[in-house]
Amino acid sequence: MSRLWPVLVGLVLPLALILASALLVPDDAPRLLGISLANWCLFACAPVTTALLAVCYRWGPRA
């Protein structure tokens, strides 16, 4: 488990977030700047992924 958690945090979790943004956000949610809420959630995955990779870098095993 100690070697597996970085893969879960840095790879599986970002994938889950990407899929959640597509599957869980309702279709009829309002748009902002012409962009759907699902796509805003998708774009928000980028800074979250940076934070997750930073956790892996800081506390995970060295490359």
Place this chain on the structure above:
Amino acid sequence: MTLAVFLAIMALSLGIALWSRRGHGQQGARAFFTASGQFGAVLFFFLSVGETYSIASMLGFPGGVYDGGDAFVLWFFGYILLACCCIYFLGPWIWRAGRLYGSATIPDFFRDHWGSRPLELLIAITSIILLLPIGTMQFTGLRLVLGGLAPEARPVLLTGAAGLLCFAYVVIAGLRASAFVAVLKDLLMMGSILLVGGLAIADWQAVPAVAQAVPAPAATQPDMVFAISTILLQAVGFTMIPQNWAFLFSAKNPQAIRRAQVAAPLYMLMFPLLMATATYAQGHGIVPSEPDYVFLAVAEVLLHPAAMGLVMAAVALSGLVILSSVCLAIGPLVTRNLAPNLGSAAQQRWSRWVVAAFLLLSLLSAESGGTLMARLNNLFYFGVVQTLPGFIAALLLPRVPVAAVIGGIVAGDGLVLALWLGNVPVGGLNLGVIGLAANIAVLAGVTLLRPRNGGRSVVSAVRAGEA
């Protein structure tokens, strides 16, 4: 004014390329093609994002939103984001594998790990075939930008000048020039997108929307089977792109790769701005000459001509940086792998001819419409990902024989090609996934029947302290 600013930035890029070679006048072939081990995290970051976001990202993404709605955004954004994670985990091992054998290309590594010339040739030839359309795609985008800049000039002269500039980058300092020009390109690209996107958002309510000349496409739902399979396939396939191996080899150490990949997703915050630019055009009656010109059409409306020159230069550089790195990937594939036994100096000398021929072919293909290349471009990720099972086997599984790797690649490529040419329905699944499954099945089957004796894995070799 626009043209003057544009030309000044192009001249600056050439100056940066010349400056990048200081202290590195006499480079060996590996250093020339991969800047081996010379770049820290910051320069590596710029090179990696420079290689990722091409003219297609800057023009094609908003063009796709403008033209066809947002169904493609999920898989397009999703795979690039997940690719950052894949490079974070696999990149350090690709770096170590290259260091272990002194590789400059993917075929170098496979040849040396399995001691197989046929495997080297197979991967070199398929890589070249897959890389050829990228040049055409970049020249097609450059033609659009340069045509907007000087509509009265003959397009072939403009793209020819762009090709010469790219050739100059390559000849001057190899991958070092690409990396340093990528810094300029990325600063201009981010600045342009922030400027145009920011002004569009600021102007959103200030200018009342006019009657729409082009009705905005209705919101479209992505095909989830296709989207998920494409995200997964292209994210892992991204790690096997030939020019990406070259930029991974350029890192000073594996930690530099990881530090750069931690920051890489932040660069993707440009996508909402690009998308807002496309929806701004739809809502404000801006009609581009063709969908891919929508970002530049909005910039023309919102910006001063001098700032427009900056934006045009950013778009042109985004094409030229990718083009130069593809040149630097194709050159050694020919001079190191197709024609082996050339010395270091001869590799560099012959690579220049190969690069010149590649640029000329790409330019002519773009001028003729590039139909064949556009079709071949669809195969890019289907093909590049087929080396992944072999690479994972090299990392971890010493009993996998070379016949299994060759059989897997041939089966994967062959099945994808047959399905693609035959238009066989596969339930929305990305064809590359089917090819990859066939590849893995063949690799596993042949290994079970004829396991290799006396092999070693890259991981065990690295742990034994050989790299």
